[in-house]
Amino acid sequence: MVGNDIIDIEQTRRSTDWERRGFIEKIFTEKEQAIIAAFFDPFLIVWQMWSMKESAYKVFIQAGGERFYNPKKIECSFDDFENGEVKIDSLILKTSTLINENYIFSTATHDDSNVESCVFELPENDIHLQSEFIREQLIKDFSKIKNQETEDLEIRKTASGVPLIYYKNKVLDISISMTHHGGFGGYSFV
């Protein structure tokens, strides 16, 4: 299973004030708050950990976990700057994060399995069209890699919102995850 999450850095600077009173305390455990306090760029580490939590949460839901909203129940730790571990209840996941000047992109998996990911700039502003664009992109690239016709591939979501990929109406044993934020989107599969 794989979960991913992207954060548009510019959009986040504009729309979310992480320094707002109470914000950090609601999201991060004491251990995480200590990491933030010690880091040279608090903005970056705050949003890197947020994306790690989000991507791990997606795996938690894929694994049949019940939806919840309590970011402190999800705790991050680091091996190094890019790689970390996220704990949700008894689930422990490996995360990997890519950061550049435009975005922060994290993926979470059970092990170090080979995740195929792609990040791109989105041509649309409308959130529904963005989702549609990412689906099409995933199907297009997937069809090339697997040598299948795009017409035979389809993405459907389960009642709990987990996306699944179908080939000729049969669900494939491949885990996919899609994310978008601001002007960027991406997909991952494993």
Next chain:
Amino acid sequence: MSDKDKMIEELKLIVKPYIQDEKGFEEMHEGTDFINDLKINSANLIDVILDIEDKYEIELDNESMDKMLNVKAALEIIKAKVAEK
């Protein structure tokens, strides 16, 4: 207007700056899901919670936040916390 409708109206004002789905917002009702129907970014849901705390002068601990995924749950939690005051 019933108390519940009044509270939903108050909640609408609170969530308005963060919604990304106009249609879901216009039709906002008890069953509305903040993330799925209003497309509120999950980080902005923290802002919604902090704004609720400010408006009603209550504190929402992480246990009460846990279920705050839809309007119904939010109303119940606010009511309970206000009653505790």
